[in-house]
Amino acid sequence: QQQVKQSPQSLIVQKGGxxxxxxxxxxxxxxxFPWYQQFPGKGPALLIAIRPDVSEKKEGRFTISFNKSAKQFSLHIMDSQPGDSATYFCAAPGGSTLGRLYFGRGTQLTVWP
Amino acid sequence: EPEVTQTPSHQVTQMGQEVILRCVPISNHLYFYWYRQILGQKVEFLVSFYNNEISEKSEIFDDQFSVERPDGSNFTLKIRSTKLEDSAMYFCASSLLRGGDNEQFFGPGTRLTVL
Structure with a gap:
């Protein structure tokens, strides 16, 4: 089994934050460890993922930081934009090789202009 | 860009009725999945499928559920006798390679409403 705990449940950020x-x-x-972005009425779409032979991966304004010893990873969105307003899910594979992903509960991000 | 498609986008059914949700995975993908998302909750794994067999299923995927790849393109999820608690968004996903470390591409989902 696998538990993925995600926080916060909701997040409000000003544009540029x-x-x-x-x-x-x-x-x-x-x-x-993938992060998925979901807009209302749509399916989750892969945003960025890390295979932690590195502790950090950056793609544009999105960065994943990974702490293997603490079993934690985080998503940083720099210069947040109103178009980033969506629900973000982290996910982790389970204990088998078969492809099952366990998702966190999601974070609803609102970026105010 | 290739994408996973799902039909219908919304299905309304009476409790006890059978429903079939349809998916067309990305054409060269070999591994297929169903997930569901109850309104406001997290995405939950139901089942994975490869080479015409179930690879793994969750505790949610009981005898009321079945999956099938009836031809070379479609992947279906059948719920034999729907319950109120089956109301959810159902997402199909596919991946090229096996394993939890390969990108799964999700379809837009089918919203199932059981009355």
């Missing part, structure tokens, strides 16, 4: 969402996991067969 930094949004930070945190996740913690229990165990995993793989070091692979």
């Amino acid at each position: 930094i949004s930070i969402i945190n996740c913690a996991y229990e165990n995993t067969a793989f070091d692979y």
Whole structure:
């Protein structure tokens, strides 16, 4: 089994600010931690993922930081924009090799203009 | 860009009725998944499927659920006798490679409403 704990549940940030969402996991067969972005009425879409042979991965304004010893990873959104307003889910693989993903409860991000 | 498609976008059914949710995964993908999301809650894994067999299923995926790949393109989820608590968004996903460390592409979902 796998538990993925995500916080905060909701986040309000002003345009240009930094949004930070945190996740913690229990165990995993793989070091692979994706973040999904979901807009209302749409399916989750992969935003960024890390395979932690590195402790940080950056793609544009989005950065994942990973702390393997603490079993925690976080998403940082720099220069947050109103178009970033969405629900963000972290996920982690389970203990098997079969592809099941365990999702966090989601963070509803609102970026005010 | 290739994408996962799902039909219908919204399905309303009476409790006890059978429903079939349809998905067309990305064409060269080999691994298929169903997830569901009850309103306001997290996305939950239901089942994974490869080579015409279930690879893994969750505790949610009981005897009322079944999956099938009836032809080379479609992947279906059947709920035999729907319950009120089956009301949720159902997402199909596919991946090229096996394993939890390979990107899963999600479809737009089917909203199932059980009355």
